[in-house]
Amino acid sequence: MTHLADNIILLLAVLLLVGVLSTKFSTRFGMPALVLFIAAGMVLSRFVYFNNASLTQVAGIFALIVILFEGGMQTSIKDIRPIMAPALSLATVGVLLTTAIVGVFARFVLDVPWAESLLFGAIVGSTDAAAVFSVLGGKNIDKRLTSTLEAESGSNDPMAVFLTVSLIEWIQHPDTAIWSLLLSFVWEMGIGLVMGIAVGKLAVYLINRINLDSTGLYPVMAIGFAVLTYGLAAMVHSSGLLAVYVIGLTLGNSELMYHRTIMNFNHGFAWMMQIAMFTLLGLLVFPYELADIAWQGLLLSVILMLIARPVGVFLSLLFARFSIREKTLISWAGLRGAVPIVLATYPLLAGLPQGRLFFNVVFFVVLTSAVIQGTTISPLASRLRLVGKDDAQPSLMELVALGKTDSEFNHIAIDKHMPIAGMQIAQIGLPEDILFTAIIRNKGIVTPHGSTVIEPGDTVYVLSPKSKRDEMRAIFRSGKGKAAESSIPTM
Structure with a gap:
């Protein structure tokens, strides 16, 4: 037993290191790292038998909580406010249209009843936050477009989950009333939104007020609030994923103690969750089964990329101020990833006859989407002349307490x-x-003196007493401090 445990630990260490190193390969070719992690899982499936869909679903949902929380903290409300309406339209109307179109084609390609074909459409209807954040991160694509895509990918998961769960319920209980499903949708979205904001405000207050002995506990506390938010939302049958994304937005756009420390921890933890989740999903797939559905998977993937997604984007953005070139890029950047694969475990666990077929076809669709679309987004943006200037700003303020001082x-x-x-x-x-104490300017350090001019784009490091925090903030917000008659002492 000890020998087996040692081997498993060694295997996990190798997977973790390979996953980290593979990101260099992923960045160079613009391919989502999920492809490499899934491939690692598929290779391992030849040596390790794994067929636990329930465990995969739990691990996948936990990973999505971490990923969506990290994505929400990275998203600036200032950036997404102007594009909130089109992003929400993509996350709702766009998902519905994509579901319907893919469902119609799946009816004939997979030769399944209408309810099951629509279920397949719902499973692949949403874009994936992990894949979108991974591919767009660091790219010089126009900020307005990346903000739209990131806001869409962070907010359309609840819609896909709702449609998937509702269609499974409809298949199992055909007498379910449509109006009850609509009321359920309003409840899930509304309460999920409120829950995310409320717990987010509470988390900001407690993190800023509590004095923990170790700075490493603050990121753990933040993740704890994210998981708590999902659990509370799920307990009252609302959208836990929406609540998690909203609490991420709330914390990420607040003046938060250890903001950068929490962000750095979340970033690394989200990567670890991606590695674990996609490897586990790869283990759940038997490669020889993919060969049997290769042509159906490829055909549906092409339909999704070239018909369903573009139609959904162009119709849902019909009244939005996006050019044809911008809508074309948004259409092509609708990457599929972990969410469809995790949702594909729902029919498996529900015992639907087509559960295994759906899982394999969804897996194939995700792989082709990630490989084909992921590697071509950046070149397409350049060809469409949608590459913008990189004027991203760091966070407004980072507070780091100096121990117990x-x-x-x-x-x-x-x-x-x-x-x-x-x-x-x-x-x-x-x-x-x-x-x-220091000024970071153009990747260099400037020693501050009384005559030093503060320039836009600088990052200023300030040492101050905790008791003067509000006074210090007021200076930077209003520019009003006590009049100085002599040079300011600096370190």
């Missing part, structure tokens, strides 16, 4: 609209116990 470091990103932008440090009027 009364002081903390503040990392403040200087925006061009801040009143202190263009001012000399001596003109700001800082109190004597608030010190500028």
